[in-house]
Amino acid sequence: MKLxxxxxxPVKVNAAQIAMNQVLGNIGExxxxxxxxxxxxxxxxxxxxxxxxxAVNRVKAxxxxxxADWYIAIEGGVDNxxxxxxxxxxxxxxxxxxxxxxxxxxxxLPNSVYQALVNGEELGPVMxxxxxxxxxxxxxxxxxxxxxxLATRQSVYELAVILAMSPFNHTSLFSK
Numbered sequence: 001m002k003l004x005x006x007x008x009x010p011v012k013v014n015a016a017q018i019a020m021n022q023v024l025g026n027i028g029e030x031x032x033x034x035x036x037x038x039x040x041x042x043x044x045x046x047x048x049x050x051x052x053x054x055a056v057n058r059v060k061a062x063x064x065x066x067x068a069d070w071y072i073a074i075e076g077g078v079d080n081x082x083x084x085x086x087x088x089x090x091x092x093x094x095x096x097x098x099x100x101x102x103x104x105x106x107x108x109l110p111n112s113v114y115q116a117l118v119n120g121e122e123l124g125p126v127m128x129x130x131x132x133x134x135x136x137x138x139x140x141x142x143x144x145x146x147x148x149x150l151a152t153r154q155s156v157y158e159l160a161v162i163l164a165m166s167p168f169n170h171t172s173l174f175s176k
Contacts, residue, residue, distance in 0.1 A: 003027055004066060006037035006058030006073030011138055015154045016072045019161035023169065033068070037061035039075055044122040048088075051077025052101060055092035063094065070095055074157050076141075078109065078117055085114035087123060087142055089157060091164045098171070102164030104156050107143050 001024070005016045013034040021027045038061055039045075039054035058073030076089045086106035093100045109117075116126045124137030131145050141153025167174040 001027055001031055001070070002068040003032045003070045003072065004062045004068040005032065005034045006055075006062045006071070008034040008036055009138055010034075011141065011154045012074045012157060015074065015157035016161055018154075019158040019165070020070065020072070022158075023162060023165045033066070035062060035065060037065070037073060039073075041075075044117055044120075045075065045077035046079065046117065048077065048079050048090075048103075051075050051079075051088070052090045052092075052103075055090040056101065059092040059094050063096070072161060074160070076123065076153075078114065078123065080114065081106070083108075085109040085111065085117075089160055091157070091160045093161070093164050093168070095168065098168065100164045100167045102160055104160035107146060107156075109142070109146075113142075 003020055005013045013032060017027055017032045037058040040057045041050045041054040045051040045054050054075035055073045059071045062071045071094045073092045074089050076087060078085060078087045086108050088106050089104040091102045113126050117123060123142055127136050127142045127145055128134060136145060140149055143156055144152040
């Protein structure tokens with residue numbers, strides 16, 4: 001079984017592999033390929049719609065580039081909701097025939113962080129500066145920093161992939 005992940009970021013690749021192993025089993029490291037896949041959206045998506053589109057675009061790029069059994073893309077974004085700014089991720093999954101798109105939970109963001117994003121910065125570097133870390137987006141992410149590592153970017157992405165796999169787990173229920 002071959003799984004292509006629309007990113008070379010180890011957090012996204014590991015999250016996809018671990019989640020798919022939980023859902024399907026037997027997905028070894030050699031069966032997973034992380035590849036550069038353009039999102040065709042801003043480097044830092046600033047709305048739910050833009051974030052969702054980025055995940056879908058990454059899967060489509062992977063499907064055009066190489067044959068596989070499964071394609072997954074995870075796109076992180078931010079938006080300013082009724083209760084304040086938050087970050088989240090969209091997950092797009094395709095097996096060549098069927099699609100599923102899901103979303104992670106929201107992580108509230110401090111207004112100072114959100115304003116830096118509105119001014120054109122990307123979340124990872126803003127969090128690195130705020131918490132004096134290096135390349136946190138390939139580690140625990142803003143999620144790890146703001147939850148005191150009770151949750152991490154990877155753990156949230158794993159759960160989002162597992163949830164998005166529901167239509168594949170119960171195809172007959174979702175095809176009606």
